[in-house]
Amino acid sequence: MCGQNPSLENFIWTDIVDAEVQTRLQQLHSCTDVKLLSPSLCDWVSSSGIPGISSARSDEIPAIYTRLVKHYIYHRVACMISQFTEGLNSCGGLWDTVKSHWEVFVPVMTSAQQQPLTLEEFKHLFTICYNHSDCQLRASEEETIGHWETVLKMISDGQAEFFFEDLLAFITGADHLPPLGFLRLISLRFYSQDADKSRVRLPHASTCALELFLPRGAASAADLLALLSRAVYDSLGFTRFLTEEH
CATH class of the missing domain: 3.30.2410.10 (Hect, E3 ligase catalytic domain)
Known part of the structure; x- marks a missing residue:
C-alpha cells in the first residue's frame, strides 16, 4: 500500500482469514516438487490468476506463492483499499503522510510486535x-x-x-x-x-x-x-x- 516491495516468500499463511485459502497456501508453501501438486490445487491456483501452474518449474513455486499472497492481501481488495486511502487523504492528505513516513506508521496501521515496556x-x-x-x-x-x-x-x-x-x-x-x-x-x-x-x-x-x-x-x-x-x-x-x- 505504501509502494514498498517486501519479500512475501515467507509470508505466514495463517494470517489469511479465509480457511480454504489458508489450506491452499500451506500446501503450496510446503511443496518442493511441482509434480506433487494435486489437480485441485492446480485448478485453484489457475482460478486465482496464475494459469499454467502444472507446467511450472519446481524452483518457481516460491514466486508463485508470493504472487498468490499478494493477490489475496492486496489485488483482490484493491478497490476497497483505494476507497480507504482516498478517505484518509480527504483528511488533509493523511494517507500521503503515511506513505512518506510508512516506517513510523507501522505500529499504528498493523499489528507489528511492540517492544516490551521498560x-x-x-x-x-x-x-x-x-x-x-x-x-x-x-x-x-x-x-x-x-x-x-x-x-x-x-x-x-x-x-x-x-x-x-x-x-x-x-x-x-x-x-x-x-x-x-x-x-x-x-x-x-x-x-x-x-x-x-x-x-x-x-x-x-x-x-x-x-x-x-x-x-x-x-x-x-x-x-x-x-x-x-x-x-x-x-x-x-x-x-x-x-x-x-x-
Missing part, C-alpha cells in the same frame, strides 16, 4: 496524588509509594506473575502505549483499608479517568505485589472494585 517508561506514565491535608495519611501514602517503586523493579526483573503490559491493561484497557501516548498522565491515588482485618480491598482502577488506586500503608512490597496480582487476574472489566476475604 521500567523507566512505565514509571513516567504516572503522577502521584498525595493527600496534602492530613500528615498521617500522607505518611502512609509515601510508605505505599516506596513499596510501589520496589514492586515495579520486581516486575521489571521478572519476579512477578505478570508484566507491565498486564498492569497497563488493568489500569487503562490498553496493553501497549498508544502511538501518540495517553491524553494525560495516570493519576496514582490511594484508599484506606477497612478496619475489619478479615476483609481486604484490592487495588482498583478507572480506565476512563486513567486512575489507579493503591492501599495506604501497605505492609511490604511483597504484600502490595500480591494484592496487585490478585487485582489483575481477578479483574473482569474496565473498572472493578473487589472486596475479598483473606
Whole structure:
C-alpha cells in the first residue's frame, strides 16, 4: 500500500482469514516438487490468476506463492483499499503522510510486535496524588509509594506473575502505549483499608479517568505485589472494585 516491495516468500499463511485459502497456501508453501501438486490445487491456483501452474518449474513455486499472497492481501481488495486511502487523504492528505513516513506508521496501521515496556517508561506514565491535608495519611501514602517503586523493579526483573503490559491493561484497557501516548498522565491515588482485618480491598482502577488506586500503608512490597496480582487476574472489566476475604 505504501509502494514498498517486501519479500512475501515467507509470508505466514495463517494470517489469511479465509480457511480454504489458508489450506491452499500451506500446501503450496510446503511443496518442493511441482509434480506433487494435486489437480485441485492446480485448478485453484489457475482460478486465482496464475494459469499454467502444472507446467511450472519446481524452483518457481516460491514466486508463485508470493504472487498468490499478494493477490489475496492486496489485488483482490484493491478497490476497497483505494476507497480507504482516498478517505484518509480527504483528511488533509493523511494517507500521503503515511506513505512518506510508512516506517513510523507501522505500529499504528498493523499489528507489528511492540517492544516490551521498560521500567523507566512505565514509571513516567504516572503522577502521584498525595493527600496534602492530613500528615498521617500522607505518611502512609509515601510508605505505599516506596513499596510501589520496589514492586515495579520486581516486575521489571521478572519476579512477578505478570508484566507491565498486564498492569497497563488493568489500569487503562490498553496493553501497549498508544502511538501518540495517553491524553494525560495516570493519576496514582490511594484508599484506606477497612478496619475489619478479615476483609481486604484490592487495588482498583478507572480506565476512563486513567486512575489507579493503591492501599495506604501497605505492609511490604511483597504484600502490595500480591494484592496487585490478585487485582489483575481477578479483574473482569474496565473498572472493578473487589472486596475479598483473606
